[in-house]
Amino acid sequence: MASEQRILGVVLGGASAEHTISVRSARAVMAAVDADRWRTVPFAVSRSGRWLTPEESGLTLNAIELGAPEEIPEPHARHSALIAPATVAALLQCDAVFPLIHGSTGEDGMLQGFLETLDVPYVGSGVGASAIAMDKARCKQIMRDVGIPVAPWIVVRCDEWRDDPTGVVRRGSEFGYPQFVKPSRGGSSIGISKIDSREEAAEAYAGAFACDSEILIEEAMSAVREIECGVLGSTSQGAPVASSLGEIRTKREFYDYTAKYEDPETELIAPATVDPIVGRRMQDLALRAWRAVGAEGMVRADFLLGADGQLWLGELNTIPGFTSASMYPRVFEVDGLPLNELIDRLVALGIERHQRRHSRPSTGREARR
Template identity: 65%
Template sequence: MTEARRRLGVIFGGATVEHVISIRSAQAVMAAASTKRWQIIPFAVSRDGLWLTPDESSRALSIIQKGGREEIAAPAAPRSNRVPQATLAALVACDAVFPLIHGTSGEDGVLQGFIETLDVPYIGSGVAASALAMDKARCKQILREVGIPVAPGIAVSCAAWRDDSVAVIRNASELGYPYFVKPSRGGSSIGAGRVDSREEAADALAAAFACDSEVLIEEAMPSPREIECGVLGSPDGRPPVVSPFGEIRTQRAFYDYIAKYEDPTTELIAPAELDIDLAKQLRHTAVEAWHAVGAEGMVRADFLVDANGRFWLGELNTIPGFTSASMYPRVFEVAGIPLSELIDRLVALAIERRSNAADGRASLDREARQ
């Protein structure tokens, strides 16, 4: 007897600057998922945050596949509801869903909370870990507390910037030049910039504050190597698996938006050449960080490493890119785990978490009745 295929929902697009990357991540996941095991149900979300039905999502994907614009257009007919009934019904009928919206509203706990409310197993971190990893200012506080090296710096609110921008620029200059500014809850290097002199400060800070109400000002690591690894959860609460390391090389001043998505000379090298002791420290740090934020399923840990082997954990990404050019699937491929197997493992973890949560609820109910 053949095993029935199970329904795997893939959620992509979304009201984020990484809309196109999300579509590409979803296309790669859908192409790789085992057709023997999974019936893929697509859930496209437009740039305005409107959810399409699975039928509309399939149509949107086939238009893109035929060379149409890489964008999920809003449904033609006006809707009173962001999530139509047919979409909700299809979501709750899924055996598991794979949220693949990067950044705001997809990776920051909002989408996770919505799926949690529907009581459907989903891949990746839960609400709290997603929100924490997305909020660089708060995440750094927690990482620092457990002894993980992060860039020294300060967080500044837009109120402080509005009240006394001269004082903010003066405080920032105490870090020395150059320093980095970035939105606390950002991504894809949008709004991030290097400040080489006092003259550049006001524009760079204004650009960062245009993206978020809180901005990080950090000491810059000079000419850092950009080293990344994937972390993958293990069943039964066993320690997570850390992938081999990958390295990004860019010819630009830093790994900015253009280097990430437009510059053809940006190189992704996997496996990266790393000193054995350094690799050991980075692996250990990635696992510590995973536990510190309470991550589940998957995380990509991004490090900055200087010429002397000193390193900072730059950030944790709870929904890393899954495009054919992305680091997370690449480093696991190097480890001998192809994307189809990675998907199977991630789904199994999602289902395990849901059943543990259900067991927990049942035992609380029993206690309450006693």
């Protein structure tokens, strides 16, 4: 039996604010994987971006299992390399890698690029789709180009803000209030504010610029429900499938960091009760958004649903949460796909993509000679 076991690397932790969630997602995936078929090897990354060895990663996860904080420690050696040669060698031993670092450096194409360079099969979207989905300014532009409704917005760069803050506040005021202010490449609602007046603008814009060099100022959609839809690639290179819908309910003003991770009153409901016509439209929009960014493997598409059935795509997440409370695995569970089978499917898709790439003629130097 053990000889049939293949190696699945799981990359977790990382520099983003979603470090703890990543640890939880990875633990849930490792616990659910079919152990007869896969031996999981953890690759934990500290907040400063340093990779622990698989042995250190395993010890850290064991300690967390026994009650230590869900935090990847910095490696002991003061001047340790970002990644030790032995850790790279262990990555190269993997039959597939499941990147489970949410947010910057894990979900934005950087980790995907590293795995491409190592030529290791991995789960989920490639470099380009990951980078676009993470970047709200670019992603919304593409959504608008393909006719997917999004809340009206403008993008402001930090040099514009530095050179003419009064002009930026004036431009922002054209959306009226309340309005949302957010970093373009953020997550977990960090750096996001909902403001009710022009007087609050400067502080909110500065807060968003503390997280990114580009920010979005958006019209606030009112009386909205927050509905999420999972999309999963099919194994046959054919059409992806959209899941049942899930709903987030918060008593807070919006789905902010506290609502996401701290407020026990936040509810995740799956399946959501939505008018079937609106639900199908949402699933169709999720599939169109998937195609528009060139996503692979998995995406969670987050929507705002107005009282009159109007829909806006909020954002796309290429590495959705996989914790026991997370929506992406829950909506597929509702559809009859338990977590271990969902993981199997995602890993198979990553391996298929890798094989497809190798069967294509090279576009590199050899091809040009």
